[in-house]
Amino acid sequence: MQERLRKHNTNHKGYTGKANDWCIVYFESYKTKTEAYSREREIKGKKSRVYIEKLLEQ
Template identity: 45%
Template sequence: MNYYLYIIYSASLDQYYVGSSANLEDRLFRHNNSGSKATKKAKDWTLKYTETFATRAQAVRREQEIKKKKSRKYIESLISPVG
């Protein structure tokens, strides 16, 4: 089973959210349907970026690494196409 680090974006809030999950489709559905306390203020979350990991621990470690930076610029550098 794969685990994913993901970054979603809400245009109405102009905000990014970083998380991890084994099921991206279900997790995005829950974010858009008040299934998450942190993202319930918006219903327009869209998937912007993913990384795949072999273990949950690796995905969570990467999630914490990104969140620890507390940098919108860093998140935008990850999701923007290179070139």
């Protein structure tokens, strides 16, 4: 998780490279990177601010 955050905060091409202010506000733990990535895609796929806000309230 820390490595992923570091990559987001480095200066690189792409959406996340434009800002250096990313911080972790929510996380879930998974046994494999594949499971974690699948869950990340599920959350991002909802494209719902309300859904994400409810996750953050937990």
